[in-house]
Amino acid sequence: MQTQTLERMESNVRTYSRSFPVVFTKAQGARLTDENGREYIDFLAGAGTLNYGHNNPHLKKAMVDYLATDGVVHGLDMWTSAKREYFEALEQLILKPRNLDYKIQLPGPTGTNAVEAAIRLARKVKNRHNIVTFTNGFHGVTMGALATTGNRKFRENTGGIPMTGASFVPYDGYMGEATNTLDYFEKLLGDKSGGLDLPAAVIVETVQGEGGINVSGLEWLKRLESICHAHDILLIVDDIQAGCGRTGKFFSFEHAGIVPDMVTNSKSLSGFGLPFSHVLMRPELDQWQPGQYNGTFRGFNLAMITAAAAIKQYWSDDALEKDVQRKGKIIEERFQKLAAMLTEAGMPASERGRGMMRGIDVQTGDVADKITGKAFEHGLIIETSGHDGEVVKCLCPLTISDEDLQQGLDILEASVKAVTGKQAAATA
Numbered sequence: 188m189q190t191q192t193l194e195r196m197e198s199n200v201r202t203y204s205r206s207f208p209v210v211f212t213k214a215q216g217a218r219l220t221d222e223n224g225r226e227y228i229d230f231l232a233g234a235g236t237l238n239y240g241h242n243n244p245h246l247k248k249a250m251v252d253y254l255a256t257d258g259v260v261h262g263l264d265m266w267t268s269a270k271r272e273y274f275e276a277l278e279q280l281i282l283k284p285r286n287l288d289y290k291i292q293l294p295g296p297t298g299t300n301a302v303e304a305a306i307r308l309a310r311k312v313k314n315r316h317n318i319v320t321f322t323n324g325f326h327g328v329t330m331g332a333l334a335t336t337g338n339r340k341f342r343e344n345t346g347g348i349p350m351t352g353a354s355f356v357p358y359d360g361y362m363g364e365a366t367n368t369l370d371y372f373e374k375l376l377g378d379k380s381g382g383l384d385l386p387a388a389v390i391v392e393t394v395q396g397e398g399g400i401n402v403s404g405l406e407w408l409k410r411l412e413s414i415c416h417a418h419d420i421l422l423i424v425d426d427i428q429a430g431c432g433r434t435g436k437f438f439s440f441e442h443a444g445i446v447p448d449m450v451t452n453s454k455s456l457s458g459f460g461l462p463f464s465h466v467l468m469r470p471e472l473d474q475w476q477p478g479q480y481n482g483t484f485r486g487f488n489l490a491m492i493t494a495a496a497a498i499k500q501y502w503s504d505d506a507l508e509k510d511v512q513r514k515g516k517i518i519e520e521r522f523q524k525l526a527a528m529l530t531e532a533g534m535p536a537s538e539r540g541r542g543m544m545r546g547i548d549v550q551t552g553d554v555a556d557k558i559t560g561k562a563f564e565h566g567l568i569i570e571t572s573g574h575d576g577e578v579v580k581c582l583c584p585l586t587i588s589d590e591d592l593q594q595g596l597d598i599l600e601a602s603v604k605a606v607t608g609k610q611a612a613a614t615a
């Protein structure tokens with residue numbers, strides 16, 4: 188495989204090509220193919236961007252049809268038939284059935300663009316600077332969003348420019364099972380001498396993706412919502428990774444029955460892996476002046492075509508939701524078994540997650556890398572997350588076939604066995 192040009196020219200900042208140093212040429216469903224024709228099962232799936240799989244035929248057809256009629260690809264934020272189709276699908280099939288009333292802001296196309304827009308709006312509406320965020324939270328790497336991201340790996344590269352305007356509070360479970368971390372947050376809010384500047388907003392992931400598949404309790408989320416209400420603080424759910432069905436509901440906060448003031452979505456929002464994000468906000472929060480927040484790529488029309496097609500294809504009934512629950516159970520049971528095997532071999536491990544957002548915490552990045560490295564050798568693409576990369580995380584497409592899911596899990600099991608010294612790994 189010819190990788191010399193790629194290695195010579197690409198900045199040292201590259202990441203995933205280090206774990207998977209092959210040249211990919213094709214992708215379909217839950218499978219990637221490299222230049223030598225070798226197939227891999229994809230449990231990374233764009234870190235949660237390909238919930239409907241690679242090159243999903245329904246979405247590809249909608250995009251190709253739109254292009255074939257010379258549909259508008261770029262139009263700044265002008266109205267297009269693509270935008271209307273997206274808004275209509277979102278309203279009819281997602282928002283109305285869930286009794287949600289939101290206006291839509293289309294910022295730049297990345298997740299971090301959506302987070303920046305949401306926290307800017309919260310600050311404008313409340314005229315307060317502070318944003319409360321949680322330990323191990325990940326909300327993007329531009330300055331505003333970075334201030335709310337916990338991981339030092341990202342925070343330490345600003346040449347000393349301080350990332351201001353955010354305060355960290357321990358996430359659910361951070362202090363151990365016995366401590367409800369919201370007791371601490373509530374106490375700070377009620378204490379004139381607690382040192383916490385009254386925040387404009389709280390930003391939270393219901394399941395922390397990059398932070399290590401940390402799952403917040405549904406009661407914890409409900410209480411967080413009521414604390415926000417009681418103190419006139421906006422609640423922003425960052426559903427960029429956990430949204431679009433990953434946890435078994437379109438929005439991950441549906442499980443808790445809460446209604447955030449704002450929601451950010453990106454990653455799987457276009458459904459096809461095209462760059463796209465939006466901010467949903469309660470109508471009365473839409474206090475922007477025309478053009479007060481802009482960007483050249485607001486609302487990428489091709490992405491709105493595939494996003495509308497994804498909503499119509501997968502969210503007209505509850506078939507996908509049920510399938511995510513079913514496959515989530517399969518992954519959960521296999522992961523519990525793998526965690527038990529590791530623990531027995533003297534490498535303490537545990538399983539956690541919600542729906543098809545699941546991980547095995549093996550406590551050290553070293554063990555996790557050994558497992559994912561073995562997995563890649565045997566044809567499975569799977570990554571790690573967490574503060575030390577200690578969680579092997581499964582984000583396979585929600586639409587993965589049962590056969591590919593089983594095969595991927597078999598490879599993972601063989602890789603765990605290889606790492607615990609039980610036996611050589613099987614191959615794809």
Ligand SMILES: *Cc1c(COP(=O)(O)O)cnc(C)c1O
Nearest residue numbers: 297298299325326327396427428
């Ligand atoms: C990936 C992610 C982001 C950042 O999105 P980018 O498109 O990488 O900028 C923000 N929040 C969460 C929860 C994410 O998983």
